[in-house]
Amino acid sequence: MRGRRAVVCLSGVTPAHAASTGDALSLNADLALAAVRAAAAVGVPRVLLASSAAVYGEAEGPLKEDMACHPVSAYGQAKLEMELAAVALARDRRQAVTVLRIGNVAGADAILGGWREGMEIDTLPDGSTPARSYIGPKTLAEVVYQLCLADDLPEILNVAAPGIVQMGALLDAAGLPWTPRAAGDATVARVVFSTKQLEKRVEFAPKAGSAEGLVAEWRTYLADADG
Known part of the structure; x- marks a missing residue:
């Protein structure tokens, strides 16, 4: 080393x-x-x-x-x-x-990576599904690389793409069916990272935090792994 x-x-x-x-x-x-x-x-x-x-x-x-x-x-x-x-x-x-x-890594998470036939997702009264901060596998690798080269990093740093993605939207973008179920008292509607500190040090592609962008990275990863 x-x-x-x-x-x-x-x-x-x-x-x-x-x-x-x-x-x-x-x-x-x-x-x-x-x-x-x-x-x-x-x-x-x-x-x-x-x-x-x-x-x-x-x-x-x-x-x-x-x-x-x-x-x-x-x-x-x-x-x-x-x-x-x-x-x-x-x-x-x-x-x-x-x-x-x-944050949640697309494909290594319980929703996209853990999808199965008949999957149910909590649905809130307004029709939305729980939302989380996500990052794609390619973007995560790029972020880690850029941080290795950066100077003056803090001791703690949140790592996720800017924005927030609903679980249902992620599966919809992947074309994977799911069934809504009523959210219970234990359902956490949103888990949102502040990424301001990370964005000062790393540039993100425009769609890095979108459901479509995350699914595209996940599919590329699967194709590379199979190849």
């Missing part, structure tokens, strides 16, 4: 992985700390660590990097503990680190 500009740690333990393997969610902190130590040991100037919107809990937003986090899931709590531990170690080692709180 010596001579490189950044160490990027996107690895982690998700709830699904933990359930299938028995790995502890606390390993998220271990992985992040290992990345910080490795970079500091060989003088790599920056570390980028993958975190999650789950650290914000049930807040709808706009979710800003400097707001208090109140995770409601064990995964969100583990990711928040990872952030705190990594930032503390980085400060102690005088190692620049930026935690990337990544």
Whole structure:
């Protein structure tokens, strides 16, 4: 790694992985700390660590990097503990680190990536479906690359394309059928990232945050993976 500009740690333990393997969610902190130590040991100037919107809990937003986090899931709590531990170690080692709180990634999400026949989506009284901050796989890769080259990054940075996308609109753009169901009390209507800090450092394609743009990136990824 010596001579490189950044160490990027996107690895982690998700709830699904933990359930299938028995790995502890606390390993998220271990992985992040290992990345910080490795970079500091060989003088790599920056570390980028993958975190999650789950650290914000049930807040709808706009979710800003400097707001208090109140995770409601064990995964969100583990990711928040990872952030705190990594930032503390980085400060102690005088190692620049930026935690990337990544929104829903098209195709790796529960809606587009988890679509199945007969899928139901909560529908709100106004006919809309829950909306989330999203980013496509190609755009995510481009963002991470640009951040590796950037100077003066903050310790925490939200990562999503500008705007917000309804779940139903995403499936409609993909031509995947779904069935509406009445939203319950537990339905979170909107989870919206503030991307102002990211947009100061990264340029986005005009349709990067649209349902059509996200689906196009997802399909390109699938075609490349199959090829």
